[in-house]
Amino acid sequence: MPELDFRVESVGAIPYAAAPTLAFRLRITNGNREEVIHAMALRAQIQIEVTRRHYSAEEQARLSDLFGEPGRWGQTLKTMLWTHVAVNVPPFQGETTVDIPVPCTFDFNVATTKYFHGLSEGELPLNFLFSGTVFYQSEQDGLQVAPISWEKEAKFRLPLKIWKQMIDEYYPNTAWLCLRRDAFERLYEYKVRNGIPTWEEVIERLFQNVDEPVRS
Numbered sequence: 001m002p003e004l005d006f007r008v009e010s011v012g013a014i015p016y017a018a019a020p021t022l023a024f025r026l027r028i029t030n031g032n033r034e035e036v037i038h039a040m041a042l043r044a045q046i047q048i049e050v051t052r053r054h055y056s057a058e059e060q061a062r063l064s065d066l067f068g069e070p071g072r073w074g075q076t077l078k079t080m081l082w083t084h085v086a087v088n089v090p091p092f093q094g095e096t097t098v099d100i101p102v103p104c105t106f107d108f109n110v111a112t113t114k115y116f117h118g119l120s121e122g123e124l125p126l127n128f129l130f131s132g133t134v135f136y137q138s139e140q141d142g143l144q145v146a147p148i149s150w151e152k153e154a155k156f157r158l159p160l161k162i163w164k165q166m167i168d169e170y171y172p173n174t175a176w177l178c179l180r181r182d183a184f185e186r187l188y189e190y191k192v193r194n195g196i197p198t199w200e201e202v203i204e205r206l207f208q209n210v211d212e213p214v215r216s
Contacts, residue, residue, distance in 0.1 A: 001146060002136050003031030008128060008156035009097070013166040020104045020170045022163070024128075024156070029095040036137040037096075040089035042148065044100060045129040048080040048115065052125035062118035066111060082112050082126070100128075106167055106176050116163055123157035130154070 007027045014021045030037060055063065060070045067076045082102075089098050107113055116124070130152040138144045179187070191202045 001032070001144075002035060002037065002134055004134070004148065004152060005029040005031065006128065006130055006152055006154045008126075008154045011156070011158055011162060013162065013169075014101060020106070020166050022102045022104060022158075022166065023099040024102065025097055026100050026128075026154075027095060027097050028089065028092070030093075033094045036091070036093050037089075038091050038135045038137060038143065040132065040134045040148075041086070042089055042098075042130065042132040043084065043086045045084050045131075046082040046102065047127045047129065048082050048112065049125040049127055050080055050115070051077050053122060056120060059118060059120055063115065066114045066118065079127075080111060080115065086132075104163065104166070106171055107178055108175065109178050116160070119160050121160060123159055124163075126156045126158055128154045128156065 005028070007029075008024050009027050010025045011022055012025075014023050028040070060073075064070075067073055085100055085102055087098060087100050089096065105113055108117070129150065130148055131150055132148045134146050134148055136144055136146065187202065190196075191199070194205070196202050196205065
């Protein structure tokens with residue numbers, strides 16, 4: 001029976017990917033060094049352990065849309081689910097490494113995007129929860145199939161600058177905002193009716209009609 005251990009060693013952006021994608025380098029070790037692993041269908045749930053870092057006053061203000069006022073963070077600050085990923089691990093004996101690709105969105109309707117964008121510096125504490133199926137060779141019984149225990153996990157601290165640099169490469173000086181279609185139609189009608197050439201100028205004109213000053 002395999003005695004598997006998982007450790008996330010590093011992370012980096014996948015160059016020239018069609019969409020922004022991080023690759024986490026995962027080292028898998030089998031305590032039964034002589035056992036042959038034929039394949040592994042590995043799944044991982046990635047969580048952001050938001051309570052395991054300090055937040056500056058500026059970050060607290062930027063994250064109020066997500067967690068509310070800092071005085072309520074004792075109740076609202078909870079571990080966030082980032083994503084689920086799956087990867088097929090090729091045959092190995094003893095230990096191996098494999099990349100876990102994690103696509104990243106810049107959609108501000110997604111809570112994790114708001115969280116990443118709201119941070120100024122530092123690291124993001126992540127927890128990888130593993131599951132799946134391992135196919136291995138037993139000397140007594142031949143080819144065997146076993147589940148990967150839900151107790152298998154790995155901690156990792158993602159440097160925020162890696163995510164920000166990747167997003168800046170894909171979306172330089174821009175941000176994406178998804179609107180309900182009827183709201184977009186009203187905004188588009190305003191743009192056409194007033195002969196406004198760019199969406200940035202549409203927003204700037206709307207700001208001029210707002211009494212409350214907009215904080216940059």
